[in-house]
Amino acid sequence: MHIRTFLGALLLATPVVLVSASPARAADYATQPRNNWLPNARVSAIAHTGDRVVIAGDFTSLRNPVTGESVARGRLAMFDAATGDLVRSWAPAANGSVRALAVGGGRVFAGGDFTTVAGQSRVRLVALDQASGAVIGGWNPAANGSVRALAVIGSTLYAGGQFTSVAGQARTRLAAFDAAGGALRAGWVSAANATVYTLAARPDGGALLVGGLFTTLGGTTRNYLGSIDAASGAVTGWQPPPGCMVPSNQCIVTDLAVEGDSAYASIAGPGGRLAAYHLGTGARRWERLADGDVESVAVRDGRVYAGGHFCPDFSGFTRCDFAAVDAATGAVDPDFAPTANGQIFALDAGPDALRTGGAYSQVNGQSRPYYTEFPLRPPSPDITLIAQGSTWRYDDSGADLGTAWSQPTHDDSAWPSGPAQLGFGDGDERRVLAAGRTTYYFRHTFTVPDPGALEAVTLSVLRDDGAVVHLNGREVMRSNMPAGTITSTTLAPSTVSGDAENVWQTLSIAPALLSAGQNTLAVEVHQAQVASSDVSFDLRLTAR
Helix, strand or coil, X not given: CCCCCXXXXXXXXXXXXXXXXXXXXXXXXXXXXXXXXXXXXXXXXXXXXXXXXXXXXXXXXXXXXXXXXXXXXXXXXXXXXXXXXXXXXXXXXXXXXXXXXXXXXXXXXXXXXXXXXXXXXXXXXXEEECCCCCECCCCCCCECCCEEEEEEXXXXXXXXXXXXXXXXXXXXXXEEEECCCCCECCCCCCCEXXXXXXXXXXXXXXXXXXXXXXXXXXCEECCCEEXXXXXXXXXXXXXXXXXXXXXXXXXXXXXXXXXXXXEEEEEEECEXXXXXXXXXXXXXXXXXXXXXXXXXXXXXXXXXXXXXXXXXXXXXEECCCEEEEXXXXXXXXXXXXXXXXXXXXXXXXXXXXEEEEEECCEECCEECXXXXXXXXXXXXXXXXXXXXXXXXXXXXXXXXXXXXXXXXCCCCCCCCEEEXXXXXXXXXXXEECCCCCCEEEEEEEEEECCHXXXXXXXXXEEEECEEEEEECCEEEEEECCCCCCCCXXXXXXXXXXXXXXXXXXXXXXXXXXXXXXXXXXXXXXXCCCCCCCCEEEEEEEEEC
């Protein structure tokens, strides 16, 4: 399940011929980590509550990379979220792996494979005082198998994993407890026929999303992902499509995150997947493929962050173990591309930092074992490289210009020029073009002193009907145009009319495609039919 097919050279050599018209929103977090305490073994879970962050896993000590100090910590540790300082008074120690965390009611709940915590018998489940780390007395529902997932809704704690009994009662991989006292919820019975790896509450608290290796929930077919009623444990009608065919392939849901009306799933199996599902209908909104397992997911403010064991390919982008996408469209963020050399098992998208944990030793080629904090980056103003309404040189002669016209070296000094919008037939043109042509050509030069200083570049095009955009002789966008070779006689596949004529088609492009000094954008706008009643063109280019 952790296979990497090294296609990096192929991906880098592939020309850009088609880019989604829906842009990825730029990630909020810096790609360079800040100094943080470093565990000596893997981190499997992260929980963020208020001004505190808890991590859990297999580690037995933490090291401060600045001072060199090493402090013993038995698979559980707490940090101050604002400063990153270790909370030294919070030091419960578990004698085995801690695989899951949840917080609620002033408590930290932990699940895993341990049998004692702070020297007290606690078999795979424990409740800790959030302030002191003390084990909660009397809270002791032992599980007979590994606990892999925890979630809190109101006064109820939910657990999932590999167990078949809890507190001496049959509970097949799912259980619900009174969070205060630890007693099993009377009448709450649900079951999965294989391991449950992740749980997530719906925003309304009425249901619990369940992901894992199972193919049934409560005896009802649910392939790796489903939903159960929070009050009763009964399976709901929410039934998203599986990530791949079953049972010949297993697209295991390893982690879940919820925001707004969507659920986001990390999926492992033959390759890996990151998918979005509608919380109402269960319909899959989008899916992105990777060349290895996607094992963790987090979402914040319309951005989805994925971690796993993929490299170098994530949805056609070179990404190693980290990726970010737009929550609405799944478009890959062009800038957020830190790299790790192992698996990412946990992600927490906090208001101050993206926190990650796993079984890796390096981030961005530097020693950063097992736990990393990517800080929130300060906002930076947009820079206008080409303003809306700029002046463009154009050719509306109807001649076949071949391909040389799009190169930066092409001499366009004899072309006429005029301000956008350029076109005819709508009455809002600032420069009217000749009618009756299939293709119209536009060129504009602009200067970028230092492309390396830019974090993101956004291209927006207004076109009626179709457009192909070239930057410094390289195609970077097609909008409403067919695949394959484009010539002067190629028609756009569909007519753009009505309100659609005023919709800007936007995408993010890599700053590395810009040159220091002069750059050239060359745009060809194609009609859907030669006798079209109108044509329109404008373009803006901004950078951060």
